[in-house]
Amino acid sequence: MREVRVTRTERDGAVEIEFRFKSADQLLNPNDPSPLPARELTEFGEEYIAGYLDGCNLKKVAAITVGLPRASLSPGEAALLPETIRRHFSFRIADLDDDRRVSRREGKISVILAGINACIAILFLLVFVGRLDDPAVVLLTGLVTILNWVTIWDTYEYFVYDYRREVRKRRIYEKLAGIDIRVET
Template identity: 30%
Template sequence: MPEQNGKTTIELRLRDAAQLFNSLDPFPFREGDLAAEAEEYILDWARDLPKDKPIAIVIHLERPDAPHKPLPDLATAITRWFAGRASAETRALHELFHDGRLAFMIGFVGLAGCLFLSWLLTRGQDGPFARVFQESLIIIGWVVIWRPAEMFLYDWVPILRRRKLYRRLAAANVEVRPPQA
């Protein structure tokens, strides 16, 4: 994990620039998709880097592209890719909270319904069967509200963690080093 100018560095060694992109993508640069293997490699390294330092990505090309073919703008392609992923995580977070609000309303109505039904059906009833029935409805009501609570308490944390990582990678300084003669 070398450092350059206060930035932690991720280094990639590629045969050529095309190896970085999805081969099925009809627009292989700027707008194109990174190859899943390349993305995962970068993400794995980035997760291990110190969280308080900026990231630099250095790409070593073993052989240049054909002379008639211009070298793609790898820096722009990589940073745009991760900026797009960060935006997708922001949308996922908004959707989670939207779905969570809907689930919470449904869960709250379900909990209230179970509590009311428990009270209504066991009103004036004594005995172990009435008590078991009452407690069962209360448990069902709390189970109905559990998933919305889980969404608001826990599910957003990994989304924020991924978004922060993608933003760091989108802001990374990307340097392409041609093969050494």
């Protein structure tokens, strides 16, 4: 089961969040043979921690605590776990930067396509403005309208939603790469 208990504590305007995992395998990738702190987090652990912080004011989050069952880590491993988590999120920032570069390229292409489609729509209307009683022209007008709506919406969605989400995710990972992390077993 993937259940994780989360406790949120506020003190003097600062927020501390405790994540209680049922096993170390929920947090640390059991298929990664690397010793701590080079071991990777599981996709579930990464997304769960980052996803929870997405709902918080990052400026107020002061620390996180990771709780694991007693027998899941040795005392030496427990001491290395905060560095492991910070290292993982630091490493993942580079992946997010690569994703953002690709995303920006796609955004530029979307703007160009939206511009081309708008020009085609204007030319289409100029050429066929007097023939709107022809069923084929009405059908083509609908097709051009739909194509323009789709390309403009895709461009709008990128800049208004997707890009903001990418920037927010990077801020969360930066926060997790430098935050105070405690371990409780």
